[in-house]
Amino acid sequence: MHRPQPRPLAELPIRRLTREDLVACADLCEDRGWPRDEPRWGLLLSAGTGYGIDDPDGKGLVAACVVTSYGPRLAAIGMLLVAGRHTRQGVARRLMEHVIEAADGTPLSLYATAQGQPLYEQLGFGLLGWSNRVGGQFRPRGDAHGAAASASVTTRPAAADDLRTMIRLDHTVFGTDRTHVLARLPAFSDRLRVAEADGELVGYAALWPSGNAHVVGPLIARDTATAKALVASLAATTDRPLRADIDARHKELLGWFEEHGLEPGSRTAVMTYGSHDLPGDWTRRFAPLTVATG
Numbered sequence: 001m002h003r004p005q006p007r008p009l010a011e012l013p014i015r016r017l018t019r020e021d022l023v024a025c026a027d028l029c030e031d032r033g034w035p036r037d038e039p040r041w042g043l044l045l046s047a048g049t050g051y052g053i054d055d056p057d058g059k060g061l062v063a064a065c066v067v068t069s070y071g072p073r074l075a076a077i078g079m080l081l082v083a084g085r086h087t088r089q090g091v092a093r094r095l096m097e098h099v100i101e102a103a104d105g106t107p108l109s110l111y112a113t114a115q116g117q118p119l120y121e122q123l124g125f126g127l128l129g130w131s132n133r134v135g136g137q138f139r140p141r142g143d144a145h146g147a148a149a150s151a152s153v154t155t156r157p158a159a160a161d162d163l164r165t166m167i168r169l170d171h172t173v174f175g176t177d178r179t180h181v182l183a184r185l186p187a188f189s190d191r192l193r194v195a196e197a198d199g200e201l202v203g204y205a206a207l208w209p210s211g212n213a214h215v216v217g218p219l220i221a222r223d224t225a226t227a228k229a230l231v232a233s234l235a236a237t238t239d240r241p242l243r244a245d246i247d248a249r250h251k252e253l254l255g256w257f258e259e260h261g262l263e264p265g266s267r268t269a270v271m272t273y274g275s276h277d278l279p280g281d282w283t284r285r286f287a288p289l290t291v292a293t294g
């Protein structure tokens with residue numbers, strides 16, 4: 001009897017993902033040793049556009065990725081994952097080519113793992129910089145007040161009517177409007193705090209759950225002392241280990257994390273396509289919401 005040949009993986013159709021695919025996306029994360037992070041997928045699939053390839057054997061997804069659009073100047077690619085049993089068959093390359101075409105000339109950015117970086121280079125992405133992961137139990141050293149005092153800032157939980165001011169500050173720092181993402185932050189995060197100086201909002205930061213840890217991000221602050229004050233105030237609200245992806249240029253903050261018990265982890269390459277820079281002001285942008293949103 002004639003049996004139809006299975007379709008090569010690289011020819012399987014690519015479809016849009018929806019919130020209905022949350023569990024399949026989380027399964028893919030687990031398959032690659034990443035935290036399942038269903039709430040993160042919920043945020044990404046609501047605020048952005050997910051692309052996926054179904055396994056013809058009905059075993060969930062072969063691959064997924066998410067694109068978060070920030071208007072004509074930028075879109076961020078994240079969560080590119082291919083199931084372990086299907087790697088090195090051209091699936092990621094195909095998904096990325098599809099995403100680049102769909103972006104239609106909009107500059108793209110992403111945080112590349114060591115595994116992903118060679119593919120992005122082959123596709124024409126350029127290296128812009130690095131992001132360093134830190135993680136571990138935060139050990140307060142009694143200098144949180146010192147950090148806040150040297151920045152002459154106070155921190156407090158964000159209130160509903162802070163959101164508009166946060167979004168305005170964020171726009172100048174991130175360089176494009178992130179309202180569609182930040183409006184979801186109060187529901188997504190476990191804590192959201194703002195920093196003030198002379199009655200003006202000068203920073204904000206959130207803490208969200210991932211596996212057994214709490215991730216610090218976004219971390220937006222007018223200077224390093226303000227960033228430290230925000231992190232210390234968030235750390236005081238949790239017993240879980242902290243994790244953060246810090247722009248490698250913020251060496252002082254990275255050193256401060258290490259002094260407070262966090263260990264350096266893997267680093268990711270910040271890469272862009274169609275632009276040699278990112279909009280905004282990196283000096284006030286310490287950590288992304290998640291590396292998946294840019």
Ligand SMILES: CC(C)(COP(=O)(O)OP(=O)(O)OC[C@H]1O[C@@H](n2cnc3c(N)ncnc32)[C@H](O)[C@@H]1OP(=O)(O)O)[C@@H](O)C(=O)NCCC(=O)NCCS
Nearest residue numbers: 080081082087088089090091092093112113115116118119
């Ligand atoms: C990285 C990943 C997405 C690659 O998926 P994939 O479908 O295997 O990639 P492709 O088959 O399209 O590979 C395209 C090219 O990328 C490079 N590449 C892929 N996997 C690689 C690896 N593990 N190490 C080094 N280079 C790799 C190779 O040049 C490859 O071409 P080749 O197989 O002809 O040599 C996949 O291994 C994965 O999901 N890893 C875990 C999650 C992750 O790190 N994602 C990237 C986030 S930025």
